Amino acid sequence: MLTYGVVLAGYGVITGILKYIIIGWVASSVQEVQVLISILIAFGMSLTLIPFAGVHYYYVLKNKTTLEEITNQMKRNRRNTGINIYDVGYKNNWIQVFGKRKLFWFLPINTTTIDGCDYPTIYKSEVPRDDYSDSNSGNDIILLDSDDVLFSV
Numbered sequence: 186m187l188t189y190g191v192v193l194a195g196y197g198v199i200t201g202i203l204k205y206i207i208i209g210w211v212a213s214s215v216q217e218v219q220v221l222i223s224i225l226i227a228f229g230m231s232l233t234l235i236p237f238a239g240v241h242y243y244y245v246l247k248n249k250t251t252l253e254e255i256t257n258q259m260k261r262n263r264r265n266t267g268i269n270i271y272d273v274g275y276k277n278n279w280i281q282v283f284g285k286r287k288l289f290w291f292l293p294i295n296t297t298t299i300d301g302c303d304y305p306t307i308y309k310s311e312v313p314r315d316d317y318s319d320s321n322s323g324n325d326i327i328l329l330d331s332d333d334v335l336f337s338v
Contacts, residue, residue, distance in 0.1 A: 187238035188291055194234060197227030248278040270306040277305070 201224035210217055244254065248271045272278065281304075283289075284296025299305075 186293075187234055187241060191231055191234045191238055194227045194231035198224055198231060201227065245282050246275045246278055248272045248281070268307075270308065271304055273305050273307055281305070 201220055204220065244250065247269065249257075249269060253269070273281075281299055282297060283291075284298060286296060289296045
């Protein structure tokens with residue numbers, strides 16, 4: 186949705202500027218002021234949305250959420266850093282969110298490769314939900330490659 190906002194705001198700026206290049210100033214000053222205000226609003230929106238969209242594409246590539254990023258910044262301030270176990274590489278992170286078919290990446294279609302409950306980690310590519318569940322706490326327990334280490338998610 187952010188990409189659509191950037192594209193549409195940029196389209197408004199470009200077409201508004203092209204109007205003045207091709208047609209020029211028309212006699213009705215009220216209409217011209219409205220067009221100029223629309224160009225300024227679209228320009229301001231695109232300047233606001235471009236960095237916002239860029240940050241969220243970065244989050245997709247690192248497989249993070251906004252909340253996780255804020256929490257990690259707080260941890261870094263306390264000198265307690267951790268590893269994001271869900272970061273399985275830029276390409277795999279992108280495919281998890283946008284799907285495998287490049288044609289559908291920027292269309293509003295559900296193309297994700299995961300079900301929303303089980304996520305691949307750097308330790309295991311797939312985790313069967315029924316095999317590692319803790320019925321007492323309701324939390325999922327993921328068994329890692331070494332038999333003695335467990336993570337509760």
